[in-house]
Amino acid sequence: MNKTIILIPSRLGASRLPNKPLLKINNKSLIIHVYEKGKSANIGEVYVATGDQEIFQEVVKNNGKSILTKKKHVTGTDRIYEAYEQLNLNEIDYIINLQGDEPLIDKNDIINLNELAVKNNSEIATLACKLETKNIKNQNIVKVVCNENIENNKISVAQKFLRSVSSENSEHIYHHIGVYIYKTSILKKFVGLKQTSSERNLKLEQLRALDNNIKIDVIFANSSPVGVDTNEDYLEIKKLMEYKS
16 A cells, blocks of 8 residues: 655745744644645645744644754755655655645645545646636746646646646646645655756746656646735635634
């Protein structure tokens, strides 16, 4: 039986919304909301990987598990790989990289990502949902172009990732959700590769995989989670979550 763990990279130094992981919603920090979503999927152990003592202490204080990493990493993927190495777990087959700023992620989408990735022996797999027309030109919404309709087939291979597309070439284009699952061997390979020019230009680290012929499978998500990148995002999601409670 394949074994999976969930690692959540988190840091205080986000330029658009500093101290984001510690912002409170319903008297609970953002990072704890995400940690609890990871736990609720019941896939395997969950750890927050962080270079900040404040985040580490917040997680431990709330009976969670956290790993202290180097303060600075080029990407969140580099951070989770350091955490994985520190854990020194030899029997892990897959690692899920769960983003620390999406507290509304559906646990069933996390479960489905794990199940289909394992079933299809994916090297890397990620989530995507329907792309709303209003977001076609929005460069803050990352798009993924797939070989097939993932709503019907539930899984397809990513051709490319983009920040903006024209409406006329929107067949099999979806709203990418930045949650990944890696084979442990592929994660090790990935972090050993140099950043590519397309990755640096678009600030999309998944392009490093495609540029090095590592296949990324895309799995359909039924929900469209709202990420917290700006103060406006935070206020919107805070209002939504407090209303639901």
